[in-house]
Amino acid sequence: METMELGSAPDFSEDVGALKKGPWTSAEDAILVAYVTKHGEGNWNSVQKHSGLYRCGKSCRLRWANHLRPNLKKGAFTPEEERMIIELHAKLGNKWARMAAQLPGRTDNEIKNYWNTRIKRRMRAGLPVYPPEMQNPAANSQYLFEHGEMSMSSGGESECDPGSSPSTGDFQNLSVSGMHGGCRMKSCSSLTGMSDLPLSSVVTQTLSAGQSISSPGRRMKRMHRDTQCSSMSGASGGGGLFPQLSDESSKTMPYFKARRSCGTRNSMRLAQIAGFPYDPDPEGLHFEESADSAGTPGSAMTSPYTAFSLPQNHHLLSSEADSFGSNNSNNSSFLQALLQEAQNLDPGRDQIRSAELSDQLLVLTSANPPMDVSALMSPRKSRWGEDSDPTTPLEGRTYSMFSEDTSPNCTSNWDETSTLQSPLTTVSSNLQAAHVGGLKIENSAQHDMPCGNYGDEENLISSLLDFARPDATPVVEWYNPPDVYTLGGQPCHSLPEAIEAAFHHQDVVAELEHLGAAGHPVANHVWELGSCPWNNMPAEHAEGSPGLLPDDVDVVASTVPLPLHASFPLILAFTFLDPVVYGPSLAQSAASGQPHANEMRSSQPAAESGPGPGAGSGLRAQAQTRPEGTGRSREPDADQSSGVAIGRPLSKNAAISTLEQSALKQVREKGSQYPTQPRFYLLLKRLASGSGGFNSPGRSKLGELIVPD
DNA sequence: AAACGGTGCAACCGCTTCACC
DNA sequence: GGGTGAAGCGGTTGCACCGTT
Structure with missing residues (x-):
């Protein structure tokens, strides 16, 4: 029996009939090494049969590939390897195996772990991933959008310059104004970093990966501080993705939470798309309360949407609502931009990519509503009456769009600014001062008539979304x-x-x-x-x-x-x-x-x-x-x-x-x-x-x- | 010293891809 | 062409370790 040849098998008596899991022992390693030495790699399912290892073939293969096979490099990555990883990731995205193929002695798992820890940590901390001489804010944004946490190898032909630098932050730093709803990202994006981006990259990145913020539970906690910190502080380190927006908008954006029970991952994603700081604290989720208060029992649980809850005690100013709308508009623009890119694909060339886009769009669609819509249906006397906008035609009568979230997190950031300056106004004013994506955003107040010089229908939509100034809608x-x-x-x-x-x-x-x-x-x-x-x-x-x-x-x-x-x-x-x-x-x-x-x-x-x-x-x-x-x-x-x-x-x-x-x-x-x-x-x-x-x-x-x- | 939280790593899981029948 | 199993891949989880409070 081969088991005998290879030495005594470990005692798995308590697992008789069941495959062992968990860490490998040195004895198991020895058995596996001996087996592979004799029979070669492959046919992993027979390992258990012939060696006496109570491990599944899959596990054996992984153990061999990641730890036992010869020529494996152990220890920390060298600077050269780090550089290669960064470049390869820029080029390939999360194609760990392909990256490993170019790094002799390194395994995909190793590279993946490396990326998911060190690199992301640096990114979250606002530290440059690339050497300073390689940094380029615009490229950073593109890099992050294309590859930041995602595999986005559109057709395997990333145009991303490997030298571009994701200098700061994940897209946790995103502070998207969302004022470009219904338009293609390329031409009407209000976001410097997002103009001319392949939207698929954005969406893909946003929807499908991002381990660092996608895992519930402990990983969420792990991210909590980083996320809040980077999000709420805008561009930490001064080089955020959208420096013209991040500082103010991050302060004024509603701080909303994602419901754990439904689409949390997407919630988080979309929260970040929308530029809302995401509070990953699972303990702080109060969606169910909001559902109840909304007078639509069960709606919270039945919604296919990701539900976002906003603090109930936010002052219900129109501007806040505006930010709400802008938030959604942003999502909408993602959706449409995704459509656009999908449509631009050469039908014969990239079918799968297109289909992926389709899937992603579906994700986006399903999670699109940025708010707790059930709460929207709930009439609730807000504090508007106290701080009522004199121009409000409804004389303070309003209906809360915000659910029962009384988390201090939710109130503090908001209250500090919301009564003073609307998020949208803030964002708008930031935008107004900026040339964004080649389009000079003018102060909408300068438009006396609803006719501006906005160039195309996309910008029409974008401009129409200045909800804070309906009187100046160009x-x-x-x-x-x-x-x-x-x-x-x-x-x-x-x-x-x-x-x-x-x-x-x-x-x-x-x-x-x-x-x-x-x-x-x-x-x-x-x-x-x-x-x-x-x-x-x-x-x-x-x-x-x-x-x-x-x-x-x-x-x-x-x-x-x-x-x-x-x-x-x-x-x-x-x-x-x-x-x-x-x-x-x-x-x-x-x-x-x-x-x-x-x-x-x-x-x-x-x-x-x-x-x-x-x-x-x-x-x-x-x-x-x-x-x-x-x-x-x-x-x-x-x-x-x-x-x-x-x-x-x-x-x-x-x-x-x-x-x-x-x-x-x-x-x-x-x-x-x-x-x-x-x-x-x-x-x-x-x-x-x-x-x-x-x-x-x-x-x-x-x-x-x-x-x- | 204990509790707590962050980190890194190994391993697992679910899924896709591929090869073969 | 469809079914099946093996291999591969990428995301996620479990856990030990370590630093901080």
Whole structure:
């Protein structure tokens, strides 16, 4: 028997019949070494059979590969090795095995551990990973976004300069203003470090890796101080990703927590995307309270979303709500930017990448709402009455968007500044002073009329998101506003006026009177603030395409809660399609017997969306050709953590399909030719109380991206 | 000295990929 | 082409060690 040849096997009598786990003993090592020496590597499952080791083949392989095989280097990494690791990581991302292949004697596990400890520690501490001469703030940002914690080897061809330096912080330092909702990151990002980034990198990085902040429990605790420190202090060391934002915005951003029970990982991620410092302290999570207080029992547990709770005792100023909205808008922009990149992929070249993007988008979608939406539905007398904004049309009547989080953490940072300066204002003022991404952000107050010089539709969205200054909302220069907006039949001469009027509208006020009262579910209302021709729309937009969507205009439908005056979440729908594209499209399609969007995802023929480069057409094909079960990206199950069945967010493909279908329907039914009259819609959507709220499938504020299973 | 928390490392786990039938 | 098992990969966890309070 081979066991005899190799010496006495360790005593595993208590584990007879079971494979041993845990640390290897020297005796086991000796057996394994002897076995491999005699039989060579491979066929690991036979090791146990022939050597008497009570270890699974997998374990044997790992032990051999990581510790026993010859020529293994032990001990600390040399500076040269460290440099190589950094460079390789910049180039390859978290491809530890590939990195190990270029570092003789080092194992993937070793490199991975090294990266996850030393490098990240340096990053969290704001210390440069690269030597000073290699540092470059812009490159740092890009580096971090592309590879900071993630494997982001888009097609294995990272353009990232290995010499670029992630000098400071993880993206825990991100202080994203979120004022670029609904736009592609490249051109309208308000963030220096994010302009011209491959969004997939951002999203991938943000969604899928990041051990340092993704592990619950002890690892969370481990990160706690670092995270708070780096986040709240902005760019520690003076070189944050977004130095023009980080200091102030980090102070003023709401400090919110992620619910542990549902999508904590994504919560954390998105919290950081949104620039909100994440409090990983599991003990401080109070979502359930918020759910209860929201008057929507179970909603917290049933939401497929990640729920973010905001401190209840935050002063409920419109500006705070603005930051809320901006937060979401940011997420939205991620979503759309992701769409954009996905669409830009060469269908024949990177199918899997596209599919991964799809998956990531789904993650993003499922976790998109940045707030505890159940709390949104809860009427709660806020402290607004005490600090009421004199301009608030609702005279202090408001409905808390914040849940019951009374954590000191939550209040302190906020209270220090919120009553003095709104987060958004702060961010805005920072932005106004900065040239960001090649776009000079002007002080919106300088715009007397809602017409600015913002260049394109993306910036329109971005600029529209200055919720703090609805009176100074600029739009793109080619946007030809209508003479008169209408709101509930009442004429308004400007969009801001229309918005404002919404809050004075008798129906709105009347409903507010009843909002939140138990047993008073209120139907959603959509006030259409008019539509207008885009007479001056650039030709490339006006001409349309056979594929329904111009190829440079992807699905431009921004879902932005626009909580002006903290009374309503508004949904800003910006679309080049006809009205209902973003509106109750799914509900209508469901009612009309059209294919369920989820069905469309798998069954819609490509021809349906036209032969042109319409948004998503190629993408859908890509996703459909992706072999099932391949690729590491797994479709996230938003309900997994909550364990409650609820509507699933549509995939990107399905969302696009839905939009395209809707557009197609419009074209067919109305005979109109897209996009001769693209429109800008501001949808004011009332939050219904009770079960009909945003958590409800089909009525979510992602709304139309959520359908029942 | 004890408690606590951070760190580094080894090992495990779940999943994908590959090869073979 | 589909099924199956082995190997590989990357993320996560467990735990001992160490420094600090």
